[in-house]
Amino acid sequence: MKPIAIFNTDTIPDALARSHGQYPDMFIKSLLAVNAGLQFARFDVNKQQYPTSLQDFSGVLITGSQSAAYDRDEWITQLKERIKTMASNEIPIVGICFGHQIIHQALGGEVAKAPGGWCVGVHHNQLTPVATEFGAPGDSFALISSHQDQVVKLAPNAQILASTSNCPVAMTSVGDNILTFQGHPEFTRDYAKALMDKRRDAIGEPVYQAGVDSLDEPLHEMQVLQWMLNVFNRGQ
Template sequence: MKPIAIYNTDTIAESLAREHGQYPDMFIKSLGAINPALRFARFDVNREVYPESLAGYAGVLITGSQSAAYDSDPWIDRLKANIVDLVELGVPLVGICFGHQIIHQALGGRVQKAAGGWCVGVHANRLTGAAVDYGPEGEVFNLLSSHQDQVTDCAPGTEILASTARCPVAMTRIGDRVLTFQGHPEFTRDYAQALMDWRRERIGVTVCEAAMASLSQPLDEQRALHWMLQTLGQK
């Protein structure tokens, strides 16, 4: 079984990482729980570390980040160029949150600050008519969210597979080898709560309190994790 290349795009504060790990750790734990035989390789692309070749990998998973897809940091420009190459080569590609956003930004879409501000806590993702391979139109799956940016214009050729009340572009597919989610199937409730506590002043007390209350709702992260593995050819 070929390993999944995890493109890590952030370094979580040590105060959070001590208990919850870095983003690659979260994906390895959540996906590995589905299939313990899965293999992974981590590349800190936010430090411009890339595999020499992707020939030996099943595909690429791009993590979330506190950075913005429209930032002009050199590592972000390099990542966007790499995404274009991955799509042209037909490498299976999955993006989560920032990963979702930067895939669209790299391929001709647009990412902006959400007009409604921060989206945090549990959000209901409703499947669209284009999501026939994932479930009936209107079916809902709940995911944790933590973002203030959104995809406002999709990359050409995009199918919008799910939307939330606050985020019209919540799950997308580009061709049959690119799948993206604005939500976080790798997050636990404990980490979502810790992250909101850490960002409370930035997010705002009222928004945080409502989001904290939402954490009692059921989650459907297993569905999203299975869909990710399908795209990466690991099911």
Template sequence: MKIGLLECDHVRDELRNIAGDYRQMFPALFLQVAPDWEFVFYDVCNGYFPESVEECEVYICTGSKNSVYDDEKWIERLNDFVRTIYQSGQGYIGVCFGHQILGEALGGKVQKSPNGWCVGVHSFELLKTEEWMKPPQPDFNLLMMCQDQVLKLPPDSTLLAQASNCPHAMFRVGNNMLGIQAHPEFSKNYDKALMELRIDRIGTEKVDSGITSLVLQTHELIIAEWIRKFVGQTVE
């Protein structure tokens, strides 16, 4: 199965020694549960898009330092491409920024969260269990690094999970598109390095709390397995 990674940013040079760039992080996670996936990389933040939505069966859209409402040509073009994926029936998985642009492109609303930054390990409550969510995990922990959130869901959405300070943490649009605000692809070392790098923006108290939370177990492999099953039913 061809998986198109829509790269909406790149890891800073001084942090790439931790886990590489996004084109290393995502395969490192998903190939553990889906060894038959073949990744194709599209540097969309630098203007390199698929020529046709049919190039891949599934697209994964990464996080970004940008906001989905920034006035950037590539973001406008990505909005259009997300709408094309929706209409085509191809699979789509949005992570953080990719989750937010799924909401924004299809009629929802993204803004800075009234709760401020979410960093470190956060606990998510599953609100709706679907067939592809196996093995079952009613509550799960994942790493976060965000300030923006989807505050209004788009039409044809099903809310799947929430966190205490992230009410729209995971949602599905139709049967082929899934968004998750957290970062299953991040390592704890990388999340910690980002917190320390952004301490002036995030604030000392939240960074200290976020770093302390890193002792908690995370469930990224379970979420990766869910995503594998979700896209499997999408492209059947």
């Protein structure tokens, strides 16, 4: 497989990064556990760093971020334009959390604050009837979530592949080359706990405690990581 281009959209504070790495580090470690032969290239798009060409890559992975997809920062506006171009050129793209949201925002959808507030901890994603490539309707997979925004209007031609009780648009596809997830297959339980601790006051005690308690539940991140790689295999 050609290298995967990781579009990094955040810089984790040193206090967290020393123990857990930056988001590209988390994705690289997780994906190498699925396929040890993978190669990657990192581009800090939040600092407006981009490859000169995507011809030598199997596709683009857009990470999570503390920023909002509807913010008007210059780098966010530029990323949206890049997403439009990549989509029109049928470049394989996978978006996670903020990546999921900004793909829809860029392509004509809408992102807003979730009506229920923060969504943290382990959440169960239930497949919809159109997600036949991934399993039977009603099958579920568990991922860690950490967000207060969510997609409230799909991009044209997008399909909802899975929903959670808190997030109706939890997994989507746009055509054959774009796959997105609101949940985090790259997060470890330790990092999720550290992030919840950091945001405890903002999250609120009942949601925080339920999120922490849920971290004992089984996860299906390896399954999701393989689904992500299946998209990049199309870019060979």
